Amino acid sequence: MSDVLWFNGRFTTTDERVLGVEDRGFQFGDAVYEVFKFLRKRPIFLLEHFRRLQQGLQKIEIPVPWDESSFQETIRELLDRTSFADGIVYIQVSRGEAQRAHFWPDDMTPTAIAYSRAFKFPDAAKKERGIRVITTPDHRWHYCSVKSNNLLANALAKKQAQRATADEAIVLSDDGFVREGASSSFFAVKNGRLVTYPLQDCILPGVVRDRVLDLALSARIPVDERPLREAELFDLDEAFITSTTQGVMPISEIDGRIIGNSRRGEVTTRVQELFDELEREAASS
Ligand SMILES: Cc1ncc(COP(=O)(O)O)c(C=O)c1O
Known part of the structure; x- marks a missing residue:
């Protein structure tokens, strides 16, 4: 089943193959991720997850693609477009795509994705x-x-x-x-x-x-x-x-x-x- 996907500023679904083979998240694991839960379409502890993401990205020198309010806005729209009420959102920000080499160019644009997914929480x-x-x-x-x-x-x-x-x-x-x-x-x-x-x-x-x-x-x-x-x-x-x-x-x-x-x-x-x-x-x- 396809899920709603936000990819570098636009909405699509997980059916679309958005990532390039030379994305450094794929080639080097050069990325940071987050997972938060939503219930009745309300994100739980969203800002805490955002701040951890921000700190992780800063630590490995990847520019943070959102500020707090644009992040909240992206997530609000993602959840609006999601067809179920409870689940998780997976977010990943990689350093971006460049010809494969351990050294990365200084002017890279990060690859950012976020998608919602139904999840069976413990009963x-x-x-x-x-x-x-x-x-x-x-x-x-x-x-x-x-x-x-x-x-x-x-x-x-x-x-x-x-x-x-x-x-x-x-x-x-x-x-x-x-x-x-x-x-x-x-x-x-x-x-x-x-x-x-x-x-x-x-x-x-x-x-x-x-x-x-x-x-x-x-x-x-x-x-x-x-x-x-x-x-x-x-x-x-x-x-x-x-x-x-x-x-x-x-x-x-x-x-x-x-x-x-x-x-x-x-x-x-x-x-x-x-x-x-x-x-x-x-x-x-
Ligand atoms: C290694 C590790 N420690 C702890 C946690 C728990 O973190 P959180 O409470 O933010 O989900 C996770 C969650 O994925 C994890 O991967």
Whole structure:
């Protein structure tokens, strides 16, 4: 099925083959992407996603093709043209198209795309049941704070998880610390406290992670932003991942070992409720 596509300032559909073979996003993974969710055609946490995109592009020296208001306007029109109410929007900005060479010309025009896509968000049963995860070494590059579309290491880790009948791979640093999921942020719960990796270049600053930290603060759930040791993983009360598409998702097993009593824990349930409520508010504001 074709989806509505915005490509460098005009609307078309994903049926049109818009990208050139020498686009640097295709040739070098020289691009930054974003994914946000919309409910009842309302974008959720749009500006947070835009700011992360902006920061990522600035970090790798790609000009940002929108300012805040032209971005909002593009997305408003994209969602107006979309035929379904709930889904995700995928955005990618590459350095642009040029004859293939590692050095890029100084005057490049970025290639920017945005398209909407229907998405099956987790239902109540899945949100209660949670997911199984595996751990695996982190083979990604040093700037995971940039949402680069160089996702090979993430994709290999996810495939490894799938082959082990798990849903997510949690990546570990060489010195044995728990960083994040291949496509999610990771939270542990121990003695009523949340533990999550501090914001550093080796993790993505998750939009949901950030919201969850704010919610925890207002709900007086203590948070430790510190690297968790791999050994601590097997002595946790609860664990969950967060992401735009999964929201707050409990973890029932890590590497085949049951976490807590295998059911969604109290703290995870509370954080999930608070986050779902916040999302509902965002969709009705
Ligand atoms: C590596 C990684 N970490 C964390 C996240 C969660 O980020 P967000 O909450 O902004 O969806 C993602 C989402 O794609 C991701 O790819």
